[in-house]
Amino acid sequence: MLIKRPSDIPSSEITPESLYRNRRTFLKSAALVTAGTAAAFALPRFAGPQDPPYKRPPAGPFNTDEDLTSYKDITTYNNFYEFGTDKDDPSENAGSLKPRPWKVRVDGEVHNAGLYDLDDLLKGITQEDRVYRLRCVEGWSMVIPWLGFPISALLKRFRPTSRAKYVEFTTLNDPQQMPGLSRPVLDWPYVEGLRMDEAMHPLAIFAVGLYGKQLPNQNGAPLRIVVPWKYGFKSCKSIVRIRLTEKEPVPTWVRAAPHEYGFYSNVNPDVDHPRWSQKFERRIGEFRKRRTQIFNGYGDQVAGLYSGMDLRKHF
Amino acid sequence: MTPGQRIRFIFKPLVFVACLLPFLWLGWNWYHDNLSANPIDDVTDTTGTWTLRFLMVTLAITPVRRISGWNRLLQFRRMIGLFAFFYGTLHLFTYLYLDQFFLWEEILADIPKRPFITVGFLSFVLMIPLAATSTDRIAKWMGGRLWNRLHKLVYITAIGGVIHYLWLVKADVQRPLIYGGILALLLGTRLWYVLKPFLVGRMRREGARSEVAGG
Numbered sequence: 001m002l003i004k005r006p007s008d009i010p011s012s013e014i015t016p017e018s019l020y021r022n023r024r025t026f027l028k029s030a031a032l033v034t035a036g037t038a039a040a041f042a043l044p045r046f047a048g049p050q051d052p053p054y055k056r057p058p059a060g061p062f063n064t065d066e067d068l069t070s071y072k073d074i075t076t077y078n079n080f081y082e083f084g085t086d087k088d089d090p091s092e093n094a095g096s097l098k099p100r101p102w103k104v105r106v107d108g109e110v111h112n113a114g115l116y117d118l119d120d121l122l123k124g125i126t127q128e129d130r131v132y133r134l135r136c137v138e139g140w141s142m143v144i145p146w147l148g149f150p151i152s153a154l155l156k157r158f159r160p161t162s163r164a165k166y167v168e169f170t171t172l173n174d175p176q177q178m179p180g181l182s183r184p185v186l187d188w189p190y191v192e193g194l195r196m197d198e199a200m201h202p203l204a205i206f207a208v209g210l211y212g213k214q215l216p217n218q219n220g221a222p223l224r225i226v227v228p229w230k231y232g233f234k235s236c237k238s239i240v241r242i243r244l245t246e247k248e249p250v251p252t253w254v255r256a257a258p259h260e261y262g263f264y265s266n267v268n269p270d271v272d273h274p275r276w277s278q279k280f281e282r283r284i285g286e287f288r289k290r291r292t293q294i295f296n297g298y299g300d301q302v303a304g305l306y307s308g309m310d311l312r313k314h315f
Numbered sequence: 316m317t318p319g320q321r322i323r324f325i326f327k328p329l330v331f332v333a334c335l336l337p338f339l340w341l342g343w344n345w346y347h348d349n350l351s352a353n354p355i356d357d358v359t360d361t362t363g364t365w366t367l368r369f370l371m372v373t374l375a376i377t378p379v380r381r382i383s384g385w386n387r388l389l390q391f392r393r394m395i396g397l398f399a400f401f402y403g404t405l406h407l408f409t410y411l412y413l414d415q416f417f418l419w420e421e422i423l424a425d426i427p428k429r430p431f432i433t434v435g436f437l438s439f440v441l442m443i444p445l446a447a448t449s450t451d452r453i454a455k456w457m458g459g460r461l462w463n464r465l466h467k468l469v470y471i472t473a474i475g476g477v478i479h480y481l482w483l484v485k486a487d488v489q490r491p492l493i494y495g496g497i498l499a500l501l502l503g504t505r506l507w508y509v510l511k512p513f514l515v516g517r518m519r520r521e522g523a524r525s526e527v528a529g530g
Contacts, residue, residue: 073352085487087351138485140353185487256486275482276429284352288416 052211054145057129061301062203064131069142071211073284078218079136080237081185082171082178089180090218096177097238099215099222108243109164112157118222121157122208125149129212130205130226135267135296137231141281146226147209152200160196160244167199168192168249169225170241186252192236193249193263194227195305203228203301229298231265262315266306267296271315322390330391334398337365338405355413362406367480367494369399370473371501378504393449396469400446403439431482438475441468473498 051071059065080090083097102118127147135141155167173189175181181188198204207226208215215221220237227234233253243249253261260274269279269292280289295302306314316324341361344350350357373396380388410432415422426432445466448454454462477498481491 069352077352081486087353140356183487183489272428275431277425282353282355287355289414 094217111159148207435479
């Protein structure tokens with residue numbers, strides 16, 4: 001009904017004053033309730049007795065002493081689009097992934113190319129506890145106790161040729177096991193890459209477990225990498241192929257949005273994502289945000305890899 | 316009871332409670348720690364999507380009314396529109412407090428820097444005059460023509476809201492595009508009603524001309 005003149009409004013349309021006043025009071029009290037509950041939630045949620053028993057390694061260059069994120073949070077808040085794009089999709093849908101038997105194809109600039117069984121690859125390797133920070137490009141972070149070993153240990157076994165300058169990793173791409181593949185959200189299969197010296201750095205690891213237990217499917221079972229000084233999407237999950245190359249690989253996120261995601265994607269508070277700032281992050285379990293640190297706080301160990309490089313250009 | 320009384324005393328209160336349910340659901344889950352590992356993000360997302368949804372419902376009332384003839388639907392539009400403003404306020408408050416802790420310098424620097432925040436903020440600001448002029452007394456004072464013109468701002472808010480959503484997702488554009496599709500439909504019907512007299516008029520004239528020409 002077009003209100004042409006004020007008298008067009010029938011008195012039946014006019015809200016009784018009591019209801020009108022109640023509405024305003026309600027909105028005010030709703031705001032207060034919200035503020036109150038927000039404040040009440042200021043308790044940090046970190047590892048505690050509900051988590052798997054875990055003996056932390058002593059603090060050191062490979063082990064932060066910060067509070068561990070709880071096992072529940074690490075295993076229910078995931079980005080693994082092959083199982084769906086919501087944060088709870090991977091934990092709900094990754095049951096269909098079969099981590100064994102698992103084969104890894106190794107090819108490219110190596111002398112020992114082949115299709116290896118994962119358990120054969122892992123024979124004789126000592127797993128270590130590594131407690132790393134993980135910083136997602138979205139602006140949240142966790143502290144995760146991985147179980148793994150340096151990438152260099154396997155790369156050395158494959159005997160790279162002199163032409164090997166980069167390592168490319170590929171995730172499983174099986175629609176039978178991964179329901180999210182039916183949607184072309186990204187250009188499957190998921191591919192990531194590192195420069196050779198980044199992959200050979202002692203901080204960069206293959207991970208097979210967390211909290212001392214087998215890696216859950218939603219966290220990238222049975223084999224993933226963890227590169228803690230880069231945004232989390234570079235830590236490729238459920239790896240089925242390792243290829244050494246001469247040319248720089250094109251990671252899937254770079255392919256999806258080359259002006260937003262770069263090959264290096266080093267954590268850097270001074271280089272914003274085009275659509276959001278990277279200056280702050282929310283540590284899962286904490287209420288207030290924290291300042292993000294260059295190289296996710298691993299600058300002492302890795303800054304040397306990039307000396308002389310313009311980190312804004314090579315983002 | 317007259318139909319008008321039924322609406323005022325039975326249906327409107329019921330709808331009011333229904334509109335509160337998302338807020339109550341959110342509060343209950345927050346309190347019982349049932350949200351995800353990142354509950355602040357969940358609150359932001361949920362309040363944002365419900366703002367969009369209430370905007371869509373508000374915009375759906377006129378097309379549904381025209382097609383179905385249920386004029387009494389109009390009596391619900393103000394309440395649903397105000398709920399869009401309510402959830403929009405919660406959403407903004409989540410950003411100002413839970414995201415930025417009322418650090419006004421950071422916020423003022425952020426708004427122009429992050430395009431999706433600029434668009435979202437502007438869309439919210441446009442809702443303020445609409446909420447402020449929602450009462451009968453003020454509508455009377457303003458006069459119907461001016462009031463109607465002002466309230467067309469809701470079209471811009473809704474479009475801005477969809478763009479805000481589209482600009483903040485990483486790669487999965489499905490949901491923002493669905494809202495965009497619904498909005499295009501809702502705005503499209505209005506466009507149709509505006510153009511119809513001209514189109515129908517032209518068709519009639521064409522018909523008359525061909526009759527005259529003996530065609």
